[in-house]
Amino acid sequence: xxxxxxxxxxxxxxxxxxxxxxxxxxxxxxxxxxxxxxxxxxxxxxxxxxxxxxxxxxxxxxxxxxxxxxxxxxxxxxxxxxxxxxxxxxxxxxxxxxxxxxxxxxxxxxxxxxxxxxxxxxxxxxxxxxxxxxxxxxxxxxxxxxxxxxxxxxxxxxxxxxxxxxxxxxxxxxxxxxxxxxxxxxxxxxxxxxxxxxxxxxxxxxxxxxxxxxxxxxxxxxxxxxxxxxxxxxxxxxxxxxxxxxxxxxxxxxxxxxxxxxxxxxxxxxxxxxxxxxxxxxxxxxxxxxxxxxxxxxxxxxxxxxxxxxxxxxxxxxxxxxxxxxxxxxxxxxxxxxxxxxxxxxxxxxxxxxxxxxxxxxxxxxxxxxxxxxxxxxxxxxxxxxxxxxxxxxxxxxxxxxxxxxxxxxxxxxxxxxxxxxxxxxxxxxxxxxxxxxxxxxxxxxxxxxxxxxxxxxxxxxxxxxxxxxxxxxxxxxxxxxxxxxxxxxxxxxxxxxxxxxxxxxxxxxxxxxxxxxxxxxxxxxxxxxxxxxxxxxxxxxxxxxxxxxxxxxxxxxxxxxxxxxxxxxxxxxxxxxxxxxxxxxxxxxxxxxxxxxxxxxxxxxxxxxxxx
Amino acid sequence: xxxxxxxxxxxxxxxxxxxxxxxxxxxxxxxxxxxxxxxxxxxxxxxxxxxxxxxxxxxxxxxxxxxxxxxxxxxxxxxxxxxxxxxxxxxxxxxxxxxxxxxxxxxxxxxxxxxxxxxxxxxxxxxxxxxxxxxxxxxxxxxxxxxxxxxxxxxxxxxxxxxxxxxxxxxxxxxxxxxxxxxxxxxxxxxxxxxxxxxxxxxxxxxxxxxxxxxxxxxxxxxxxxxxxxxxxxxxxxxxxxxxxxxxxxxxxxxxxxxxxxxxxxxxxxxxxxxxxxxxxxxxxxxxxxxxxxxxxxxxxxxxxxxxxxxxxxxxxxxxxxxxxxxxxxxxxxxxxxxxxxxxxxxxxxxxxxxxxxxxxxxxxxxxxx
Numbered sequence: 001x002x003x004x005x006x007x008x009x010x011x012x013x014x015x016x017x018x019x020x021x022x023x024x025x026x027x028x029x030x031x032x033x034x035x036x037x038x039x040x041x042x043x044x045x046x047x048x049x050x051x052x053x054x055x056x057x058x059x060x061x062x063x064x065x066x067x068x069x070x071x072x073x074x075x076x077x078x079x080x081x082x083x084x085x086x087x088x089x090x091x092x093x094x095x096x097x098x099x100x101x102x103x104x105x106x107x108x109x110x111x112x113x114x115x116x117x118x119x120x121x122x123x124x125x126x127x128x129x130x131x132x133x134x135x136x137x138x139x140x141x142x143x144x145x146x147x148x149x150x151x152x153x154x155x156x157x158x159x160x161x162x163x164x165x166x167x168x169x170x171x172x173x174x175x176x177x178x179x180x181x182x183x184x185x186x187x188x189x190x191x192x193x194x195x196x197x198x199x200x201x202x203x204x205x206x207x208x209x210x211x212x213x214x215x216x217x218x219x220x221x222x223x224x225x226x227x228x229x230x231x232x233x234x235x236x237x238x239x240x241x242x243x244x245x246x247x248x249x250x251x252x253x254x255x256x257x258x259x260x261x262x263x264x265x266x267x268x269x270x271x272x273x274x275x276x277x278x279x280x281x282x283x284x285x286x287x288x289x290x291x292x293x294x295x296x297x298x299x300x301x302x303x304x305x306x307x308x309x310x311x312x313x314x315x316x317x318x319x320x321x322x323x324x325x326x327x328x329x330x331x332x333x334x335x336x337x338x339x340x341x342x343x344x345x346x347x348x349x350x351x352x353x354x355x356x357x358x359x360x361x362x363x364x365x366x367x368x369x370x371x372x373x374x375x376x377x378x379x380x381x382x383x384x385x386x387x388x389x390x391x392x393x394x395x396x397x398x399x400x401x402x403x404x405x406x407x408x409x410x411x412x413x414x415x416x417x418x419x420x421x422x423x424x425x426x427x428x429x430x431x432x433x434x435x436x437x438x439x440x441x442x443x444x445x446x447x448x449x450x451x452x453x454x455x456x457x458x459x460x461x462x463x464x465x466x467x468x469x470x471x472x473x474x475x476x477x478x479x480x481x482x483x484x485x486x487x488x489x490x491x492x493x494x495x496x497x498x499x500x501x502x503x504x505x506x507x508x509x510x511x512x513x514x515x516x517x518x519x520x521x522x523x524x525x526x527x528x529x530x531x532x533x534x535x536x537x538x539x540x541x542x543x544x545x546x547x548x549x550x551x552x553x554x555x556x557x558x559x560x561x562x563x564x565x566x567x568x569x570x571x572x573x574x575x576x577x578x579x580x581x582x583x584x585x586x587x588x589x590x591x592x593x594x595x596x597x598x599x600x601x602x603x604x605x606x607x608x609x610x611x612x613x
Numbered sequence: 614x615x616x617x618x619x620x621x622x623x624x625x626x627x628x629x630x631x632x633x634x635x636x637x638x639x640x641x642x643x644x645x646x647x648x649x650x651x652x653x654x655x656x657x658x659x660x661x662x663x664x665x666x667x668x669x670x671x672x673x674x675x676x677x678x679x680x681x682x683x684x685x686x687x688x689x690x691x692x693x694x695x696x697x698x699x700x701x702x703x704x705x706x707x708x709x710x711x712x713x714x715x716x717x718x719x720x721x722x723x724x725x726x727x728x729x730x731x732x733x734x735x736x737x738x739x740x741x742x743x744x745x746x747x748x749x750x751x752x753x754x755x756x757x758x759x760x761x762x763x764x765x766x767x768x769x770x771x772x773x774x775x776x777x778x779x780x781x782x783x784x785x786x787x788x789x790x791x792x793x794x795x796x797x798x799x800x801x802x803x804x805x806x807x808x809x810x811x812x813x814x815x816x817x818x819x820x821x822x823x824x825x826x827x828x829x830x831x832x833x834x835x836x837x838x839x840x841x842x843x844x845x846x847x848x849x850x851x852x853x854x855x856x857x858x859x860x861x862x863x864x865x866x867x868x869x870x871x872x873x874x875x876x877x878x879x880x881x882x883x884x885x886x887x888x889x890x891x892x893x894x895x896x897x898x899x900x901x902x903x904x905x906x907x908x909x910x911x912x913x914x915x916x917x918x919x920x921x922x923x924x925x926x927x928x929x930x931x932x933x934x935x936x937x938x939x940x941x942x943x944x945x946x947x948x949x950x951x952x953x954x955x956x957x958x959x960x961x962x963x964x965x966x967x968x969x970x971x972x973x974x975x976x977x978x979x980x981x982x983x
Contacts, residue, residue: 488739489776489835510841513819517844520886 018293024349025290028331032311035328039313046323053316060129062192064251066107066144067122084108084245086123087145087228100229101145130192130253137189144188145228146181146210146245147217178217180230181210181245192251205250212245286321287344295348318343512538532575535562552593555580559597563604573601624876624894627931627938629901634932634941637965640683641976642948645675648698650968651718651907653957656704657914658754659712663960667714668968669699674716676728679964683976691726691733700907705749705757705771707734708828713771715757717744723759725771735774739767742789746909750795756824758803760790766805766815770827775837777827780805780815782843784888787811791857792909796864802846804866806856808906812868813845814880847882847890858909862916862933865895871904875921875931898931898938909955913962920965922953928967928977944977 039047066086085108089101107123127133136142191206198204216231284305289298306315310329315321318338325334325345335346474497482491486507515537519530536558539545545554559566559576566573580597583589650670656662664679665688672693678686691714693699699718706712711729721744723737741763750756755772765781780803788808796802801821806812817824820840830837852870859868862877869875875898882890903923910921912933918941920930926949932939944965951971958965963979 483738484835486841487776487779487839488741489837489839490738491835492833495836507838507840509820509838510843514843521888 018297021294022290022292022297022299024292025332025347028329029310032329036311036313044328046320046327047313050314050316050320050324053320054314057316061254062127062130062133062251063254064125064127064188064249065122066125067248067250068245084146084148087147088125089143089145089228091141091143092227098229098231100227101143102227103145104226106226127251130189130198133185133189137185140184140186142185144183144185144249145230146183146212146247147228148179148212149217150177150179176217177214179212179214180217181212183208183210183247183249188249188251198251198253201253203250203252205248207246207248209244210247285342286318287342289344289346291346291348321345506541508538508542511541526571528569528571529575532572532579536579548588551583551588552590555583555589555593555597556600559600563601564608567601567605567608576601622893624878625896625937627896627898627940629899629940629943631940631943632932634939635930635962636980637930637942637944637977638980639944639946639949639975640978641685641974643677643685643974643976644972645670645974646673646972648673648972649954649970650972650974651700651954652702652909653955653966653968653974654702654704654911655957655959655966656712657960658704658706658749658751659710662704662712664964665712666957666966667702667704667716668974669702669716669718670968670972672697672699674699674702674714674724674726676714677974679959679966679976683978685974685976689728689731691724693724695720697722701744701746703747703749703757706754708755708772715747715749715771717747717759719743721761721763723747723757723769735771737769737774737776739776740765745789745791745907746793748794750800751797752795752800755828756795758793758795760793760805760807762789764788764790764807766790766793766803768803768817768824770824773827773830774834775827775830776834776839777824777837778817778820778840778842780842780845782841784813784844784848786813791855791907792859792868794860796861798863804859804861806859806868808855810850810852810854810856810870812849812851812856812859812866812880814847814849814882815842816846816884817842844888846884847880848888849878849880849890849892851876851878851892851894855906857906860910860912860919862912867910867919867933869900869903869908869910869921871906873901873903874899875910875919877933896936896938898929898940900929902927905952907954908952911956911958913958914960918958918962920956920958920967922956922967922969924952926950926953926969928953928956928965930965946975949973949975 043051068084085106087101087103087106089103092100092102094100105125107125128136188206192198192204195204218229218231219227284307286303286306288301288303288309290301291298301309303309306317306321307313308315308321308324308329313324315324318336322334322336325332331350333348333350335348337344337346477496478493482496483489484491512534516530516534519525519533519537522530525533539558539561540554543554543557545551562576566576577598580589580594584591584594645668648671650668653666653668655664655666665676666679667674667676669675672695674691674693675687676689678688680686697718697720699716701718702714702716704712705715705725707727711727713734714726714728715723716726717723717740721738721740721742723740723744724733725735725737726732727734737759740759740761743762744759745762746760748758750758755770756768756777757771758766758768760766763781764786765779766786767776767780768778769776786805786807786809790805790807792807793803793805796804801816801818803815803817804812805815820842823838823840827837849866851868852872854870854872856868856870859866861867865877865879867875867877876894877896877898878892878894880890880892898919900921900923902925903921905924908922908924910919912919916933918930919933920928922928926946928942928944930941930944932941949967949969951969951973953967953969956965956967965977967975967977969975
């Protein structure tokens, strides 16, 4: 939707100029469309990233939050134990009493990691969607480990996911004593599956207690391989249970919610200066302001879903849009600004880059065809062309045809464009594809014929297809054999391209014949009456008298046309007069016209009686 | 049928006993492939080639010559590249007397083959469906008329390649047109018949100027003002089923349907009031076992006799210009069991050819009888 800034009032010609300067935004749209079509198969890097981002947003995941009471850590500290570290780990090997778990992310449940003021400390994990999780969970290899080391102080903010963990963290490379607890994911999964809350997309909470047992563990983080190995003491009796820790695990599915388009609904504080009516702002809406006519005027457009207005690609976020616009649409300057109410982009034209694409004055680069053949095409001479060679000239001179442009794409395949390996700008002329006989006309440019009806097409369809439809049709007309609709005889190319409408090829002779034949079927009508009817039918058909309002003219014209013949046949002229009366009865003929007709007939009659020399 | 006739006007039925006025003997038998042969036609256009005949079947057109002693010589053979199935063939000729073979079939395109130079001369496109019969105007051999499944009849000028007239429309056939024939003396008149059980008589008089114009047309053929004739002069409903062959016998018409007989009748046409007219059925020639459609009969040059095959492979030769009808001969052969699609009688009727569903051509020659 494009809204015109209504503050400035312009005169008619200023309007024209303004339109023209606005059209500068239209021209590149064609190119972007082509690029975009290509990018469908082979997106640029930025596009791909943004696409992944959008996809990821829509991916369903489970967010699992594990929380403990903050007091737990106090207790641990008092016992010279580090705060609890939580790992989401996978059992790699379980040999004898040595279990090795691999993890990719671990969390230190420090009081500072939790939300201020809350009594709980939390760790967040992202799990794949419930169905994807199922096989993993059922295999029994995933578990949540809670570990608290003896005599180790883990400073705040330690990121246990980092590749290289500070070896100083753990006093001995061989590991240390710790207390650990395990929550197998299997049980969590089962409870989630059965939880009515969870399946409805809401939060499911589980409270469980974990026994922290003593053991010897080693934490090793080499490159990507982060393992924690737990050695269980051989003697079960030596296991001391530290305590039981109360753990709350809550899980929620996210990303699957149908994002209501009215997510962030702002009802108040709409700046009335820029929006005259309430627009429900959605999260992805971006306002684009186009400056034109020497930056005097501005036109506004709003796109949704962070889409680019030129190439319609969805950028996942405002930042994505920013990157995309700067990289892909180099012709324009962009200013980005975000306020509380809306996100906007001001677009203006980069004057210096536009100049560099030197185009001659008066020549619309859009209208020029540019063809390049790298290898010489074999000249395919279709039979028609040879026959029509003598017709090329008339077509050349008829450069008034609006359909003067050939499609860029068609050029390469066109059998007519076998000009060998040349790259050339051919002027706008329908003679170009048929210029076997006359190569001189290639250079003629009749661009002025194509009045720039460049509307802001991208407000509607984004493709300037309306402008292109004529040349496209012309190219299509050449592609196959056409036949006359009634006779099924093949049509010559020039007949196809001529302005004459051959839709319903009414044959006058045949129609006359049929008419007479059908009238002959009447048995209660005299010969003269039949003739009268036939003359009138024929006249009406040839002159295309269709509406009631045509009748007065038709009567006069008929009288003038057939007058001399009518006066020779008194019965016929009687019929005609009777017919006129009938028309007058029906209100189709006015008295004055009837009078005119009769006066003319009288003149004919008097001329007939005494012909002037 | 008999209840309709007034006393004295019942059609005369022919007797199926052969009179043996003339007897025929098989003198040759050719197997032309395995596909059915749908047409066989002697060249009556050119007196130099009266013993030359053409057959069509599948995508092939073959030209033969009948020689003494029952010999058949193959002269030429033409094959259509496309998937074509020819149904009909006729002989025509160019302005300068070159013999043309005009064939048409499934694809709806008339192929005019110059038999003199053995090349294709023209192809006529225009029919919307397959072509069932093509006949030549003996008075003006450059004109051919074609009857098509698209319910129309078209007149073409083989010399200039123009489609001159189209006979179809509001008064035209309502189903496939199976057969068409030119009147032997009235150059404006043609008769067509088809699957709508009618025989229609058309007149070209109104547009004769266009026919003449077609000979001197120098512009593109597709620019020619082809005219439509929508209303026939007369429509006759004689048969109660498909009428698959009709021929003029002077001012009378011989037509047959699938009810085992050929009917000779007179159309009484009122030229001034078209559509009005009556039919007078004169004679009937019974042909047993002739109840499948697309079996055509043929006559000799002077229309003394007509030969027709049936689906059992037998040929019946009727004398045409006698009343009551006389069966000249009944030709049977133990090995001729396949339906005979068309027969061809030579100029004087001494040779009869038949082409069959199994691709065979049988040649019968007259033997002197006592």
